[in-house]
Amino acid sequence: MQPVISIRNLSKRYAGGHEALKHVSLDIRRGEIFALLGPNGAGKTTLISIVCGIVTPSAGTVEADGHDIVRDYRAARTRIGLVPQELHTDAFEPVWSTVAFSRGLFGKPSDSAKIEQILRDLSLWDKRKAKIKELSGGMKRRVMIAKALAHEPDILFLDEPTAGVDVELRRDMWALVRRLRDSGVTIILTTHYIEEAEEMADRVGVISKGELILVEEKHALMRKLGRKRLTLNLAEPMETVPEGLSEWDLTLSDDRSELRYEFDANAERTGVPSLLRRMSDLGIGFKDLATEQSSLEDIFVSLTSDRRERAA
Template sequence: MSPIISVSNLTKSYASGFTALKGIDLDINRGEIFALLGPNGAGKTTMISIICGIANATSGKVTVDGHDIARDYRAARSLIGLVPQELHTDAFESVWATVSFSRGLFGKPKNPALIEKILKDLSLWDKKDNKIITLSGGMKRRVMIAKALSHEPQILFLDEPTAGVDVELRKGMWEVVRTLRAAGVTVILTTHYIEEAEEMADRIGVINKGEIILIEEKTKLMEQLGKKQLKLYLQGKVTEIPASLAHYNLELAADGHQLIYSYDTKSERTGITSLLGDLRESGIRFSDLDTTQSSLEDIFVSLVRK
């Protein structure tokens, strides 16, 4: 299946000499949730703005479902819904009017039933007659999502969509995202809540200083770069690690009552089984144990630092 978005050698430079994007190559698959992660200033919003037709590229090519965004921009943009990072909407319009107007901008016929469904899905139905200026920040964010969905796009860009949204509403918004993906909508999101990307995304892309440094399926990324720790709580105090256990690179806690074994997911089963057997042989006994696993956030921070 051909990608629904294809980015080839995309570059964005400014007159000042600053280059925001440096030869980006990226394919986004139809129907997936793709999380684009990166620190502030990495180029995430710049790339999204170019794909959505808000900014112009210096060089490179972008196609949306086969439509070149420069030559066939109307067809390309009609397929895209964008929820920008900043809140931009008419403060004195009602929720119903501004969402309906957004649908009309794309030449779509009126569809009150669809607008009603979108507002109900986003818990905005009871606010449909309220003016935007009277809404909280989280509700305004949901109005932006409703506007982006009003013309039934095949692709939805969510640029920091849950900024300023409380935990309960955030969970509700992600249920909407799951429903959209189930209906075949491709979702591209940027977020500073990396645990959301860990829970939601099918694939992860990491961008830093205008360059894509990694693109991988989330499960494979967690398997390849994730680290685990096994912490053993010892029955008695140990002053030093026996030489027979040296090859495990164990860490002894300062109080002498804990041993910490770090390992990757590939060696999990054989490494732990072997370690526990060798501990028994060395006479070290433990009363309890627990394991921890590095999160996507740990992996992300490590990649960016490198």
């Protein structure tokens, strides 16, 4: 299937020599939720701004639904909705008016039913007559999403969509994003909230210092790079790890009541069963055991740390 967003060798160098993006190439599949992870200053917002026609690239090409963003700007931009990180909207306009105006900007005919549907989906219907300045920060964020959806885009960019919002609103937005994806909208979100990517994304890209260092299916990424920890609650405390268990690189808790083993998720079949058999042979008993899987945060920190070490 042809990608809905196709980015090739994209670079951006600002005045003064700062290189915000370095030869980024990426395909976004139609109908997926793609999460772009990276710390502040990694280049996430610059990448989105170029695709949306706000920033001019220094080199490279971008196509949105087959339309070059420079040569065929109008057609490309019509297919894209953008929810920026910063809240920019007319403080004195009522909610209904500002959302309807955004629809008209893209040449879409007036459609009260569509505007009503968007406002209801975002729990804004009761606020439709309220001025923007009267709304809470979370409600203003919802209005920004409503404006981005007003012209019925096929592609929706969410730049740090839940920055500064409470947990309840974050969950509401996650549910909305899933509904949009189910309706056929392609979602690209940037975030430094690891749980946001872990909760929603189909694929994850990691960007650091302007370079796209990894793109992977979320679950495949966790299987490939994730680690697990086995914790054994010992029947009797031990002073040291027995010599007979040295091949597993085990550690004891401070109170000597737990034995811990960190291992590659891929080695689980061979590592853990053989460890438990050896413990049984040595007469070491345990009352309980638990395993923990690495999160995307652990993986992200590991990737960026490795990158820094190689650069050094």
